[in-house]
Amino acid sequence: MVSEVMKRYIDRLLRPITRRLSAMVVRAVVVDVVEDLQRQGLQVRMDSDESGDNIERFQQYGFSSVPPADSEAIIAALKGNLAQRVALAVEKKELRPQGDSLDVFIYHAEGHSIQLTKDGKCIISVTDAILEATSSFTIISPETLIQGPLHVTGGISTDLGIFATGAIQSGSSITAAGILYGADLEANNISYLGHFHIYETNKATEGPSS
Template identity: 35%
Template structure:
């Protein structure tokens, strides 16, 4: 009986552990992780479970919480990974964020505001993008489509000289057409 309880106690002690992430394989349907558990103990091919709809590839040195099914070290499941080196800090109660080790983030802030920080580029790929409010842009705004459509009476202001030149030419053509009675004055 004592031997049985001793084995049971060891298995219970081995049910959960902290680990360091050494390497990640992200090329299959379920991500696998190589972990360092104790001094010199390395486990390879540990399945990593992530919340539905979210995925990430942690960098080496991240920390993991590992559950061992039945207390056996040969069946490790990674249930959480965090990296205190890169975690976005100083959020207010109720805020949440997604972040990378490079400092990019999406922050759902108090006051119903979303902050997106991308160090190089924000790429949105969709056949149609709608915005129901005003758009305030700084920097250069480029439009690559064949036309800009706006409400009646809409105007383009502060146009570049080439656009102003095109507008002047168009006004000249319209004046000539009106002068010859081809369009209403």
């Protein structure tokens, strides 16, 4: 049977090892973020009120984020060396959007997000969206629905035609290489079907006929 003296002796021998093992992976709170480095650095406060500066945060290729202050982080010491601490994960749990099973989110602290859901849907929820393409922008879809007014600063060309259930209005000219179809055409508040001329005999002409 091990005596109390021997227990204390073993505990004293193992204490440095135990302390190092317990400090290998710890929780921390982000205090500040350093962005002007090739790899993002964090200033954190750990569970034991110990602070850590320039903690390297490894992020997945193709994704980068700047976490807000008071985010939670998991800090690991490489090879048990406390001088080589890195951040494995950072999260602000209060900001995490909640979805259904298998949903995937890219989200911002202010609430806008991109959500991938079941049935192949992608939901983009933002205040303003800017899609910038230096060469071309192509939409491949059997049908495209735009709700609300559409403003185009350049010309509009079409291979099949423009079909409208309402009026087509223009502050400038409308040019067509083919035929313009419509229930009526109006220019300068003058209707095509309601347009008449006066004969020399002061008799009005009939309106255009089909």
